[in-house]
Amino acid sequence: MSERATTLGELLAALDHTVATLVDAPAGQDVVLRSVALAEPADLPEHLETVGALPEVYLLVGMDAAATVAWLAGVGRRRLADRPRVLMTKSANDSPEVRAAAHEAGLALVHVHRHARWDQVFALVRRMLARSPGQRAAADDHDLLAPDTDLFGLAQVVARETGGMVSIEDAHSRVLAYSASDGSADQLRIRSILGREGPGDYLRILSEWGVFDRVRRSDEVVEVPEHPELDIRRRLVVGIRRGTDARARILGTIWLQEGDRPWAPDAARVLRGASAVAARIIARRLDAPSTEAVLVRRLFGAHGDGVDVPSVAAALNLPEAGPAAVIGFAPIGPATDLAASRALIRLHASAFREDSVTELLGDRVYVLLPTYHSERGVGSWVRELVAQLEQSRALIVRAAVAAPVAGLTAVAAARVEVDRVLDSPAAASGSRVATLAEARTAVLLAEIIALIRTRPELRDPRLRALDDYDREHGADLRASLRTYLRAHGEVSAAAAVLRVHPNTLRYRLRRAETVLGVDLADPADRLLLDIQLAAAGPDRPADRAVP
Template structure:
């Protein structure tokens, strides 16, 4: 078998029977697999060459799956996939079609999530077995050890079932399950994150509080009334003391037989090894990951187009599009301010350009000295994991015309604040399973975005950078089609994940060397105030809002551009209990219409005229002078209101 391939049997073992079951294997389980793609039934007609060796078929019932297999079977044998993964694999006609086509058929559990299964399968297929530690190899500190290998070895040494999760309870790896796996384990693997009801119970018992605050192995007793078996859990940390960073948790569920007496000790050692593996993954991204980040301008300058084209199998001709996604708020009204809880270690600092991506902390080494303990009941001192942010009115999920966003400079300045948020800590209690706040929620949904992007174009490239997610659609056929797909995805993110997202499209992009500049263009749109009626827009459509926001930011960031006369207006307001600043804003917003401004302020027009004369006197300007009005509007937009 080629060294750069994984076998069908090894792929199924890694996925586990909980997630995937082999239904048909015409060529056996030693079939080598090196490529993978995800698509819908209609995508087959648009692919003229060879199909990937592993194909995940989404949105297909039994009839559509059978028809797909018949169509695939009519292709040259070298152009057919070797494995089809689908949720509709049980019908006899489907199985017969797979046998006739010589394609292995794998049934995916109906509750498994495609947006989590696809990245897992892709990682397993594209990772060379020559660099993986064989099952049963106990040299767990070897450079080629991975989390799946670690989970399997720990399960064998303790007599239990292992799962390794990230700080937000998404399952990273797991050992094989048997019939004694409880609902918590099964649903965690299927959903790739802990079931919310069970996670709330564990939080109420203080499990996460203890894991977050200490290095002990926490013993969670069985609870038959909840069909929950006994399990041990320990934190996976990077560094110690003030430098410690939570990387995840390692869980060990007891099966039909008791865990071995030294299970806690084994778990402590495994947590140290897991910390090294995860740190190695964070600090040494794959060549493909580096190429993708460089392509988007987030890792060094310039891009080697031939290397990118070869590694990512991208077309070199035709117009491309770059789409950026940013959170406005969650569906329940929580805005994208930072959330507070257990930090997942995002670096600080404002991000404003294409090289934004927040960094991770320095490697300090695995933590040691973990003790063991037990949880017996409810515990106090639980972290709220709450998020804080403005609550804005919900906008439409679609747009059919230009993005307005053309309010006055005063309006845009007050909405813009200080541009993109800087240095938020990604949050939530470890393992809470709740959203980490809107920003982290979008990052966690990058898999779903990648799923839909791959279904739209199987050669699309998706990358999460900082608090945003970007998609490159190479060589698209229709700009209108790209826009329709983006609007559909924005609506889907709100429906499926409760995230109210805005998107900006840069198209056409002339070649891969221009992708980083296109991402910068997208960021300019996403940095500007959002128009609630245009959640999907372009720089051309939002140019007024974008340029005005950037002008206001320029004034705000340069003290020598601040008009010192505005301080006299604020002093007058403070010493006379007046509100001349608000009066000026209302007058300018009404374009100098006294009656409209007076109605907005709920005062008599003569009162407004008196206040306007007072403003002119204090500032030494004339509101009849267009230049004075323009300058005042820009200064009011750029300078914070001292009364707020």
């Protein structure tokens, strides 16, 4: 077996029958799985017989029964070794035609609960497929101290040792891992697993009972009594703490639900030990980014050093050659937090391109599309995602697209260009989604003007004479000159904007030429004056800007 492989049986055990139920497995549950894709109908290739290798697990979203049957027929025409192994869907599983087509094609069919969130299921499947055999062995051998033990393995061991059902949550009551459920799982557990977080109404009740306060104050195991009227069974809970003093940081909680049989006598002691192990696991995640995360950060140029592109491409299974696209998402306003929406952006990017790479750097999220079909298609996808973030998450963001990018060697440079667009106030005044080509003029001009503003020696001191004249004579040569230049030298158009007679404007322009010592018929003089006036600002006279 490959070093990175998970069987169908292991995947189903991790998903739990609350989330996913096996409908049929023609090849059994020992089928080895290594790759997964979440796909909508538009993401599926039209001619399955001619495409290359397909992911071994497919999560089909928004696919009706007829379309699913047609897709399975195409899968069945591929060589047996080149077919997917597992199909996970929601409504389509209720169709006898889908079950028959999946069986005929040799695919295991898994029914996903209609209330389960696709983004959470997809993330869990990806994480399970990335687990190494060492992690699974650690859980099977009851070795809680093994370095490779993960939270799912820990939950399984604690459940076996205590005789209950375990869920591990983070400090915000989001479910990180859980053990297998049985028929005695209450509605709280089912809703938490399906929603990947504790129901808000129950969390309020726990807060009113003071459970969270007790967990935060000490490392004691807190008992929560059963409440049949709420369909809540008895529980034990312990905090996952980093540190032992009063300033200890709460990383999460471990919950133990009582089933049809009593807990083991030492259940509280087991929970305390599991809390310490969970703290080490979570701390490792917080302190040490994964190898993949380090490689992705290097690819985006976050560390500022060079990157061995062939090695990174091989490790991340990415094509080295282009055309590629780099997209950056930046928040608008201080209240917008993209960190919480990185998973959603990653989900949509993976649905758009299975081989996409997503990373959070600072307060921005970057997406790499190693290959793409058309620049117009990338732009449409980005605009749809920006609109969806606003509608579903109330997140207001801007995006910049660099495409085409000449392969992985140019990704870091493309990210720098994307940042230049996102940093530019001029680009921000336009569309919420901009390409480098569209924003190039605005970005470069804004950077030139910003440079002039920070470098006094680059400012034209003659503008001081113009402002002195305006102040002494009650004139407005500066505004007249700016309007004339913005009208591309059209006196009539500029005079209309200023609401003066064209001859009046001509007199002002001649006076400005005399005061400044320039010739407005000279293109170089006009260009310099336009840039200098822009750098000074509409209500920042040159005499205020120059020390």
